[in-house]
Amino acid sequence: MKRFKKILGFTCIGLVAIILIGAFLNYPKLTILTGYSAKNMCSSVFMANRSAEFTDSKDNNFAPVHLADDVVNSEEKYAVASVFGLQERKAIYREGLGSVLINDDFDTKVPYLKPNRTIIKKNLPFPYGDLPQKDTVFGNVDYTKVNEVVSSIFDAEGENIQKTRAVLVIHKDQIIAEKYAEGLDKDSKLLGWSMTKSVLATIYGVLQSQKKININDKAPVEAWQNDDRKEITINNLLQMNCGLEWDEDYGSISDATTMLYLDTDMTKTQIHKKLIHKPNEYWYYSSGVSNLLSGILRKHFDSYQEYLDYPYREFIDKIGMHSMLMETDMVGNYVGSSYAWATVRDWGKFGLLYLHKGNWNGEQIFNPSWTDYVTTPSPTSEGDYGGHFWLNVGGFYPDAPKDMFSANGFQGQRVFIIPSKDLVIVRFGLIGDAGVDFNTFLKEMVSAVE
Numbered sequence: 001m002k003r004f005k006k007i008l009g010f011t012c013i014g015l016v017a018i019i020l021i022g023a024f025l026n027y028p029k030l031t032i033l034t035g036y037s038a039k040n041m042c043s044s045v046f047m048a049n050r051s052a053e054f055t056d057s058k059d060n061n062f063a064p065v066h067l068a069d070d071v072v073n074s075e076e077k078y079a080v081a082s083v084f085g086l087q088e089r090k091a092i093y094r095e096g097l098g099s100v101l102i103n104d105d106f107d108t109k110v111p112y113l114k115p116n117r118t119i120i121k122k123n124l125p126f127p128y129g130d131l132p133q134k135d136t137v138f139g140n141v142d143y144t145k146v147n148e149v150v151s152s153i154f155d156a157e158g159e160n161i162q163k164t165r166a167v168l169v170i171h172k173d174q175i176i177a178e179k180y181a182e183g184l185d186k187d188s189k190l191l192g193w194s195m196t197k198s199v200l201a202t203i204y205g206v207l208q209s210q211k212k213i214n215i216n217d218k219a220p221v222e223a224w225q226n227d228d229r230k231e232i233t234i235n236n237l238l239q240m241n242c243g244l245e246w247d248e249d250y251g252s253i254s255d256a257t258t259m260l261y262l263d264t265d266m267t268k269t270q271i272h273k274k275l276i277h278k279p280n281e282y283w284y285y286s287s288g289v290s291n292l293l294s295g296i297l298r299k300h301f302d303s304y305q306e307y308l309d310y311p312y313r314e315f316i317d318k319i320g321m322h323s324m325l326m327e328t329d330m331v332g333n334y335v336g337s338s339y340a341w342a343t344v345r346d347w348g349k350f351g352l353l354y355l356h357k358g359n360w361n362g363e364q365i366f367n368p369s370w371t372d373y374v375t376t377p378s379p380t381s382e383g384d385y386g387g388h389f390w391l392n393v394g395g396f397y398p399d400a401p402k403d404m405f406s407a408n409g410f411q412g413q414r415v416f417i418i419p420s421k422d423l424v425i426v427r428f429g430l431i432g433d434a435g436v437d438f439n440t441f442l443k444e445m446v447s448a449v450e
Contacts, residue, residue: 028253030087035101035261036060037068038081040191042091042099046077047325047341048189058183062430089261098327098339101261106330113332115308119322127173127349128320128361136174143176145448150177153427153441163412163430166190166344170352170424171449178344189323189341190428193409196326197290198374199350200336201238201388203297203311205370209358210314213300215373220296221271229275234296236279237289238387239378243277244270246286250410256287260338266329267295283381287337290388294336304332319353319360321346338410344426350407351415351424375405399443412436421449 037060044055052072060066068081077093093099096114122129137143146169154164165184169177178186192199207213215234219242224230229244236242247254259269270288301307311334316324323346327339342350353360357368374387383394390396392404400418407415412432416425425445429436 030083031089032253032257032261033064034068034081034083034087034089035091037065037070038079038089038091039099039101039261040065041070041072041081042077042079042093043191043327043339043341045072045074045079046093047098048191050183050188052079054183058430094328096325097332098325098341100328100330102330103264105264113305113308115312116305117312117322118317122320124361126175126345127170127352130320133174138171138174138176140450141171141176142448142450146177146445149441149444149448150179152444153436154179154181161431162436164427164436165430166426166428168344168348168424168426169445170348170426172422173352175345175348180344186345187323187343189325189343190347190413191409192340192342192347192407192413193338193411194287195347195407195409195413195415196336196338196340197287197388198407198415199311199316199324199326199340200290200293200297200334201374202315202350202353202366202370204234204238204293205358205366205374206314207297207300209364209366209370219292220299221292223271227275228278232275232279234293235387237293237296239280239283239381240286240289240385240388241280241283241378241380242286242289243275243279243282244286244289245273245276246270246284246288248285248287259288259291260335264330265295265333266291266335266337267298267333268292271295280379283378283385285385290337291333291335294334297336298333307334308332315365318363318365319349321349344428347415347428348424348426351417351426354405354417355419355422355424375403397439397442399439401446404442412438414438416442418446421446423449 040059041055044050044059045052067083070079070081072079078090080088080090082088089101091099091101092108094112123131125131126133150167153162155162165181167179208215217234219232219234219237232242248256250257259266263269270292298307321342324342326334329335354371357371358364358366374389376386377383377391377393378385384391384396390406390408392400392402401420403420404416404418412429414427
């Protein structure tokens with residue numbers, strides 16, 4: 001008996017030791033976990049106007065983020081997250097700028113600028129105004145099949161596999177299907193994650209069309225001027241073939257997670273990376289590149305206020321995407337890699353802008369050639385990527401049209417643009433290709449529109 005107790009004691013000690021060692025080794029990762037939870041909670045509650053309970057049970061309810069406990073202060077508009085009291089992180093809400101993770105050095109009492117926005121209600125039907133869309137029935141659309149296909153991408157009662165939250169299908173400027181998961185509706189703002197990259201590229205497209213920038217120019221980064229990095233162009237950055245070192249891993253403490261959850265200025269992370277390939281010879285995905293582009297964009301303007309105003313004045317509010325808000329980092333840079341929020345219908349307008357090659361009800365927001373640019377495959381991307389847009393030229397979705405291109409985001413956020421079918425399809429969810437058969441979904445949806 002004593003021998004058994006002794007063995008049991010050693011076993012318990014061993015288990016405790018393993019747990020302690022595991023906790024020690026993973027302790028630094030907790031700051032990423034709690035940072036994600038606090039940031040998402042703060043944005044969801046104070047910008048998207050959802051409850052903390054909804055956010056905890058839906059948005060933050062996946063491993064390992066579900067381990068975090070969040071406390072929300074509604075009066076002072078902040079959220080704090082920790083795991084068993086460890087690695088506490090705080091996110092605050094700033095009107096016009098969204099939510100931001102802060103560190104101990106951040107002074108919440110310092111005044112801040114926010115974008116000036118012009119929101120004019122237009123007495124036109126959707127998508128060009130605020131009135132209900134015209135009652136139109138297309139003879140080439142099998143509406144029964146469209147609705148069946150939309151329903152198929154949502155989970156049946158009791159399932160939690162596809163995790164779809166919203167779907168919008170637009171054909172010839174008309175909504176032909178729209179469906180939301182419980183607790184969400186047409187007024188719900190949803191985070192696009194990396195679809196923000198395509199929004200950022202559009203800002204460059206507007207500047208290029210106004211001849212205020214030339215994407216073929218060398219990237220104006222002072223730190224690169226005395227080495228081979230000085231040959232990198234803005235085009236290389238937009239096509240993500242600049243050749244700079246980068247680690248886009250979200251399961252560890254990587255370049256990407258350090259930038260999003262620890263850095264004060266997210267535009268600088270990619271700047272300090274060394275060149276490991278010649279520009280234009282090797283494609284790889286980098287959120288650091290997108291935030292570097294946001295920093296270059298900021299320096300392009302004479303004032304910070306102009307940087308804040310330009311995307312809304314020249315593009316976002318012009319096409320009535322009034323729900324959209326692009327969040328900033330601690331020093332006020334737009335987080336062009338990840339943090340744009342909008343309603344599903346406004347994300348649909350974004351898709352329509354590209355479907356019509358920059359023309360919005362007669363006004364040219366950017367030149368048609370910009371759509372051609374973003375849909376031209378980046379060298380060595382195997383036809384999968386263009387100018388901050390994903391492509392299907394290489395047949396990533398083999399049964400979807402090859403002319404399809406899309407804005408893609410984490411957890412399966414998508415704005416699919418299919419010119420040959422005059423279709424824009426928006427899907428939001430909490431899982432991507434790992435849980436959703438997008439290929440079959442797209443194949444069936446396209447077949448329902450002759």
